[in-house]
Amino acid sequence: MLDTAIKNGGTEQAQATGENADVRAVTVTPRVDILETENEFLLLADLPGVKSDDVDIRFEKGELTLHGRRLPSFPGKGVAHREHPATNYQRVFVVADTVAADKITAELKDGVLTVRLPKVEAVKPKKISVRG
Amino acid sequence: MNRIRRNPLGALFNEVNSMQEEFARLFGRVSPFGTGPVPLAAPVNVWEDDQALYVEVDLPGVDPAKLDVTVTEGNQLTIQGERAAPDIAGATWVRQERPIGPFVREVALPALVDADKVEAGYENGVLRLTLPKHEAVKPRKIQVKAGA
Numbered sequence: 287m288l289d290t291a292i293k294n295g296g297t298e299q300a301q302a303t304g305e306n307a308d309v310r311a312v313t314v315t316p317r318v319d320i321l322e323t324e325n326e327f328l329l330l331a332d333l334p335g336v337k338s339d340d341v342d343i344r345f346e347k348g349e350l351t352l353h354g355r356r357l358p359s360f361p362g363k364g365v366a367h368r369e370h371p372a373t374n375y376q377r378v379f380v381v382a383d384t385v386a387a388d389k390i391t392a393e394l395k396d397g398v399l400t401v402r403l404p405k406v407e408a409v410k411p412k413k414i415s416v417r418g
Numbered sequence: 419m420n421r422i423r424r425n426p427l428g429a430l431f432n433e434v435n436s437m438q439e440e441f442a443r444l445f446g447r448v449s450p451f452g453t454g455p456v457p458l459a460a461p462v463n464v465w466e467d468d469q470a471l472y473v474e475v476d477l478p479g480v481d482p483a484k485l486d487v488t489v490t491e492g493n494q495l496t497i498q499g500e501r502a503a504p505d506i507a508g509a510t511w512v513r514q515e516r517p518i519g520p521f522v523r524e525v526a527l528p529a530l531v532d533a534d535k536v537e538a539g540y541e542n543g544v545l546r547l548t549l550p551k552h553e554a555v556k557p558r559k560i561q562v563k564a565g566a
Contacts, residue, residue, distance in 0.1 A: 319504060320512035330504055332516055334476035334543035359546070360472050363465035366528045370461040370476065397478030397543015 316352070316375040316399075324411050327385065327403040333375050334397035335359070341399060343392050350379045350390075352399065384409040457521040458501050464528065468557050471527055471549045477501075478543030479516075485545065489533040492552060497523045497545065530555050 319330040329350075333341065336354035344351045354375040381387075381403065389404040458477065465472040477485070479501055486498040503518040531549035539546050 317515040317517075319514050319516045321504065321506055321509040322512050323506065323509045327512070328504075328506060328509065330479075330516060332478040332543070334478040335474075337542055359463070359474050359544075360465040363467050363472060365463075366466040366471065367462065367464035367525070369463060394542075396480070396540075397476070 312371050313374045313376050315377050316354070318377065325405055327405070329379075329399075329401040329403065331375075331377070331399040331401070332397065333394065333399050335373070336375065336394070336397065336399075338394040341392070341394055343390075343399075343401065345381070345387050345390055348380055348383065350381050350401070350403075352377050352379075352401070354399070457519055458499075458517040460497060460521055460523040462495075462523060462525050464525075466529065466551075468551075470551055471529060471531060471547075473525075473527075473545075473547040473549065475523065475545040475547075476543065477540070477545050480540075480543070482540035482545070485540070487536075487538055487545070487547065489527075489531060489536060489549070492530040492533065493527040495525045495527050495547075495549075497525075 316331045316333055318332075319328075321328045321330075331352055333354040333356075335356040340355040340357070342351075342353040342355075344353075352375070356373045356375070358372045384405055385403045386406045390401065392399060392401045394400075458480070461476050463474045465474075473495065475497055477497075477499065480499050481502070484499055486496075488496045490496070498521070500520040501518050527549065530552035532552050533549075535550045537548040
């Protein structure tokens with residue numbers, strides 16, 4: 287059963303990829319909201335600075351992997367103040383088999399990724415008509 | 419408003435990564451008791467060259483029309499705005515980590531800028547500002563005259 291406690295993850299891993307501090311990238315866990323409606327789950331993830339071409343979403347063996355690559359904004363300019371580095375976003379979820387894996391869709395708008403995970407027909411609520 | 423599911427044990431999402439984020443969540447960043455998440459952090463990065471400062475503020479999912487950007491005293495940058503909660507009809511919260519509500523960020527810029535010539539754009543959830551440096555702080559090339 288997958289009805290166990292949510293394991294919330296966070297790996298923050300510095301990976302020096304060059305001498306220039308601007309090139310250095312870390313992998314961070316994006317913050318997400320998960321909402322459930324009758325027919326689907328909605329996963330919202332903050333991926334600021336990521337273009338839709340640089341998002342990779344995979345569903346494999348019951349695992350949904352979100353990955354987004356954020357490129358340096360002003361290469362060549364001097365860094366005057368830094369609160370976040372160039373970032374790779376990654377987060378992995380185990381998704382129950384009540385999700386119709388072949389119908390998962392995703393959209394990126396204003397730095398927010400919305401993944402729609404429709405439920406399989408068998409678990410959607412059905413109205414049962416009562417014959418009198 | 420959406421309802422909040424109190425019991426996370428019913429969630430259908432399990433996570434593969436470590437518990438680090440969960441501890442951060444439990445000990446301050448986001449209250450586990452439903453009082454709502456912390457304000458949007460809006461982290462700021464600043465780059466510079468001889469001519470200008472280039473500022474980038476992470477504001478995913480914020481309506482740029484409702485952003486209020488001001489420069490006072492030549493180097494005090496203030497960014498105010500609000501991020502709305504997702505409002506999806508009939509939805510139940512399974513997890514809420516993304517900050518919502520009003521936020522204010524104030525940053526002291528590392529150089530005086532010309533507040534009348536600031537350019538601002540919003541793309542991919544990032545506010546980008548180009549702030550030309552004030553004439554007084556731009557580097558000047560001093561012509562050295564050869565001895566007459």
